[in-house]
Amino acid sequence: MHSGGRNSAFSQRATFFHPQSPAIYLPFFLGTVKMGSPPLRGQVDMSITDVAASLLRTEDSFSACLARINSVVLQPLLQSGSFENAKLLDELNDRFQVIWDLTEESYRTLKQTFGVSESVSIQDLYLAQKADLFLDAYIQYFSTFASCVVTQVFDHAARNKSDFWKSHKPSLQQFLSDFSPGTSIAVALHTVLHKPFWEHLQKYSLVFSQLKEAPGQNLVKEVNEAAEGFAKLHLFICQALDEANLTRNLWKSLGHKFTDVLCVPERRLLEDSRNLALYPSTGRSDRVLLFNDVLVLIQGNTFQSFDLKLTWVDATFKETGKHTLRINTPEGMFFLLAKEPESRAVWQWKLNQAVRQALSGKRDFPLWGEAGRGRDPPVCRFSSFTFREEGRLKGATYEGEWRLSKPHGKGTLTWPDGRNYVGDFQEGMEHGFGICLIPRASEDRYDCYKCHWREGKMSGYGICEYGDEMVYKGYFKDNVRQGFGILENASDAEQPFKYSGHWENDKKHGYGVWDDKERGERYIGMWQEDQRHGPGLVLMQSGVCYQRTFHMDKMVGPGTLLLEDDSIFVGNFTRDLTFVGKGKLTFPNGFTLEGTFSSKSTHGLQTQGILDTSGEQDDTAEKLQLGQEVFPVEKRWEGLYSPFLEFIRSGGQGETEEAFMGFHVQTSKELRKSQEYLFCHRGNEEAPRKVDYLEELIEHQEKDDLQDYLHQALQSSLHPLGKFLKALTLAFQASYSGIGANKHLLSMAQEEVKHYAKKIWEFYQGLLRLALEVKGQPSAGGMEESDLNGPALVLPLILPCFYPELSMLYMLYHQKEDDLYCQGIVDLSLFPDVKLLEFLEVQKYLWPLKDLTLTSNQRRSLVKDRCFLSATECLQKLITTVDPREKLDILQKTYEEIEKTVNRVLEKEYSLPMDDLLPLLMYVVTRASIQHLGAEIHLIRDLMDPTNEGGMYDFLLTALESCYKFIQKEIRLRPSWQVLHNS
Template identity: 35%
Template sequence: FSTHRVFPLTCLWVKPVTDDSSGLYAIKVTCPEESFTLVASTPQEKNKWLRSLNQAVDQVLGGGGQGSSPGVTAMSRTTSYTFTIDDRLKDAQYVGSWHAGRVHGRGTMKWPDGRTYKGNFKNGLEDGYGECLIPNRAQDKPDTYQGQWREGKIHGFGKYKYASGEVYEGCFCDGQRHGYGMLSSGKLARTSSSVFIGHWVHDKKTGYGVNDDITRGEKYMGTWLEDQRHGGAVVVTQHGLYYEGTFKENKMIGSGLLISEDDTVFHGEFSENWTISGNGVLTLANGDCLDGVFAGEWRTGLKVTGTYTKPALEESDSRERNILHLGQYVVPAAQRWTCVFGECWSRLGCDAAGRGERTTAWESIAVTITTARRQSPDLSKSQSKVLESLEFIPRYGEPVTTENYDGTRRYLTKACETPHHPLGWLVETLVTAYRMTYVGVGSNRRLLQQAVQELQAYLTHFYTIIRFLFPGLPDDGGIIPEPPNSNPSQSRRSSELEHGVVVVSSSSLLLPVLLPRLYPPLFTLYCLQKEQEEAQYWERILRLNKQPDQSLLSFLGVQEKFWPHWMSILGEKKQIVSSSKDACFVSAVETLQQISTTFTPADKLVVIQKTFEELTLEVKPFLDGDFLWCMDDLFPLFLYVVLRARIRNLGAEVSLIEDLMDPNIQHGEMGLMFTTLKACYIQIQHESTT
């Protein structure tokens, strides 16, 4: 007995061997690290041993020790054990759930070196959600990880805090960073502070990503290869420099375009970061051009051998020519965040975009929501209520009609409110990526076109996922017929047409979800782009608003038959005199001012429409009942309303609506109203104030 082993009864599983073909009367005994078989001489002896062993185990587990039914001792139990043989778990102490001799369920594993894992296990391995602490002797503090595991390795989505201070939040595969992820390095007070968000392959930055080097004041937006900047990209700096071109092994090499804050443009060859070497064309802000061979660093000075020319008088403004250069080296918007959409497809149980079973996708959603409710005790009542409502799978297989379309839209709105739903996670992640790109140093007016294209790419990719989940939806911009017995005279939304159909587009369905979250960085870019125009517009607004109402109406050419003569103040009717100011068309003015409180183009267009309606209501008492507007009468009157509304960034508002409005309503009544507002903005810029 010098090599005897002691097996604790709490970690002993005993069951009969049911295969009698061998003629042996055997009992299988399973322990955490090994198993063995006991053979009896007779069936009676086998049952006696089986009953005795199970009785002893049952008694230790607190079950009373009766053991009257052989083999009924619980296969699942909670107990502790210290491993001695398994190399991976040697000397590790485990407390938690077991099943049939294996660690299975929730538990805590502690190693002698200080490693600790607390979470779910499956068949003896970490699997599911878990939290891990890993000592780092070099830093004298531990690494920590919270997230998903599979078969003993970090796998899935999680958050890893390194002892060095770096934090990675994103996807893992077999213990390596792989897929979408964000890595934050250092802090603002340190010498090396940066944030990277983008695609990883086998623990290295590879694919599209954005790196915000906070210390240097530079932001890189482009492709990577094995942790190095490589391929087409854009770089903007805190000093207003804008570069787009090609990178190789972390350096600006090859053709590129460089624009300074004062609109000086260089288009030519680069050999190093911010170093020009080779042929190129330098265009100054006034249009003067220098074509030749350049050498030197942009910040310190350039040596040039070439030809200097001045532009002809008929050439267009240099700033407009500069803008035409932008975008030729940029990564196409549709290719920028494929890793994010790929992760969303993965969460729906699909191998790739559209490659999977729809039923499986909905089952994955249901499991995700149910798991979130059970494993998130800190949820608020409202969050729990949203998750509870999302546990019910909608009738996704039915044809989508105008009758059930609103139900689909309501479900999508709720799904996008919580990050526990794959669609909600997608929205939250896209918002993070967008803000990382276009906030801070990324607030460069030359990035506006890219920001708009990126948002439009979001809508396209997102709508593809929505159509996979709801196959009854039409193609982007398609129509949904009304049910045969519906009433076509009911009021319709702006995206609806006549003759019993509804137009469904990615913008009408998804902009209300995305744009309010993306509005601050996007609208800031519009304001920066329109800064000079807005300054001229605002100077005219301030001067023209010094005039009394009747003087301004006369100056704008508004016919006197439209001039109000009475105003209501707190229910009291008072006459408008020549010195009255801000007393005319008050309701229309206040309505138009609400355009600054809305986010989506559709909501802004509704504000414009209501402004016209208020204006019509105010002039109707002075006119015949069958009066119809003509543009000669309407435009100067609406121009007055726009002036009195004093909208601070009207140019940015107009541009945002124009870029993102639903194409299906551009040529309708709302499109005409918007065109009138745009014409007013242009007119004010060029309006003489004398």
């Protein structure tokens, strides 16, 4: 409602307009100018000042008219009670007040201008400078006025205010002076609230016509645009009121069953099939109504309405002998048939323009004018829709992107039961990356699925967080876990566990690793239907392990049990490690006990058999390796390799890349139930680079930079090779970390790492062939047959990922040897340089000590840690790298440092023979004091490039190994060392 805030001068003027005062301004808004007549033409020779003076009088008169309408009509109506659609009068009053404010401002600026100057320019005309504000205000007013016409607000107001009009009969008679005695109150209200505004707009048009022809004005463009705008405004008002009258008549002709649902103030009838023949393909008795927001099909006493924002008009469909339009909607399609091609063309145009305007949220100005000519509605849209028909989406609401009546792009799908999905859609189905929350029955928790989807089902890589705190990371197919995946529950759960392995039809099936964290056990082996089935290894926290065959989770047949004290039992035993039946027990000292074993609670373990004490102690139990024969390395992780092979076969890009490469989503329990969680972003741990990796593959084929390229690719989790390596790392850690750090698995782990290098090289070759094919380039000629050893190239690049677990296995496997070696190093380190050189029988002419002229005691104290210091420091770097090739380089540099020292002492070039090299290297090894040297030597030997065998590297490694064995062997001579040391 309009209230004070106008200037005081106007307030004083407005006091003259009392409801009982003479209608001195009534002729202005109750004149005889007919609606639709062209604007009056003024004299062409009027100056801008003359036009402004005329406009001043016009604005003054119109403002007074508005004041009278406000006091006599609007305010009494708003204050005297409610009636149907009374809110529209409130809205109309708001629009009325905006026009009144603009009129007052226009009058005030003109009055002020004439108060200080006798001449006026166009810049002084508020109407010309703010023409867009005036146009918008009148558009809003007449749009609301048209809504009042549609809903018959004036009729309801007239009936509701009958007593009011009787008490104000004199004032009302003044308003109705130009009407016949039979004129109704509703018609009078309609005229009073319409005619003055229409006529005032005509005067505005006259003003701009005069301004265009006034001499000396230099704002032709602005004036022309304003004049054109007011001309279009007249056309808009005419069209808007025509639509309003047609719509009102339609509501009068339809029954309440239709109007109670369909009749809303803003809705306008745009076309009726009774006026322009068109009928649905279901029958000619049906009626088609096109409104500005919906399309309605009436069939007898029922109707269907279709939101224009989600309506697609397909005119390309052809049916013999018929002029057909196919209409696509979210819940199906139907056909509209026209008798003549002209009718079909008109309906098609009107439908498309109505759809376009509904999508933009506003009508054209003017309606059906130039604004929309030649513009069809977009095929892709954004809107919301609730599905009603039977099917998997019944009751669900979708908000997001659409294409040809189907969800397509990004969107949110919400069901009444609390389920919701946010992500990618294609052709109406969940397809691409998406996050789905599913509430758990009778629990205030959700299962959260962050997966790749294909045709409405989970397919590809996914991360699922279940309401019971379990988490699955792996691959899906048709909504079930399929392929490689890791399932784990919380560490504080009642029965904590972790499974890493193959899945089939949502069950553990194939090769996999199970950690029973409560019992401190790990099972490595085969599964079937969620049961351990086939060969398997069981590892215990205590270090005990055994290899058995399982049938539906039960142990069958004999097995091999390795006890903590390195005893070996081959035969039948229970899960609690009780010997049962026939078996053979081999003790660490080589004795064997073979017979029948039994256990009674009162007597403990009993046996009947033969004890053989003839065997000698050996390291059979320590060195025994498990798993290699029963688990061929190429069969262990088939479920892990298959997605990568499928990735290559399918082209390696697009949605296949998304499904294979996976994603990273930041999660938290606090966000799990909120909508913000559904819109989380992927991958902020490593910003994605839009790089064509296929192009990069082609650019880095040369041998010189291939290794650098592979190094970068394997380090990136965004590159297929890096993703593959990350998955292999997870599988390796699941097997050999923690409980799996068992010396009896060393050979199994070692061959697995070598196999990984082979598979990564094969994967690289497959990607390269794919890249060449996609880019249309010739195949890499003979790369497979070249002298390049691919796996050997890859192995040092991937070894850092597996080194912690692998190194631990080597240390455990060679622990006794290294302990003996370390004790020897401790004893030898007590020797000063001279004594140690003498003990190791290093030729004295090779000693660097003779350069010093010191006493024996001085020499011993000053040079103990300086003799062959550079070689010692070089050898100590052996433990700073994980690459066997780099370790061999360090060994060679150590040899070179020894030679440099000898050459300096001899003051000539001297090539060390083996007899001289070994004692010197023994000295350097002793002073370097490298822990776990045996593990280092064997790791280098097992994983070095086979091409180095028989060469310089092999020779130096053999020499280092000889030094290691010598120190172990000579530990037995400790008494003689002590004597030598004391002397």
